[in-house]
Amino acid sequence: MQFHIEDMTCGGCARAVTNAILSVDPAAKISTDPVSRRVDVDSSVPRAIIEDVLNEAGYPAAAP
Numbered sequence: 001m002q003f004h005i006e007d008m009t010c011g012g013c014a015r016a017v018t019n020a021i022l023s024v025d026p027a028a029k030i031s032t033d034p035v036s037r038r039v040d041v042d043s044s045v046p047r048a049i050i051e052d053v054l055n056e057a058g059y060p061a062a063a064p
Contacts, residue, residue, distance in 0.1 A: 001041050002041075021054070024049055028041055029043075
């Protein structure tokens with residue numbers, strides 16, 4: 001699944017986004033690109049749960 005995270009603008013933001021996703025799915029495969037603000041996630045966790053944890057972390061996600 002793909003997400004667009006407008007507030008992810010640097011490597012530190014990308015690490016925070018990655019850690020938030022890993023907190024709900026430690027086995028997730030995550031690719032972040034702060035330049036395009038895109039996150040690709042390979043996870044068995046439902047999209048809604050990932051969106052919720054990103055919102056809680058301060059990085060609201062939208063569909064790309």
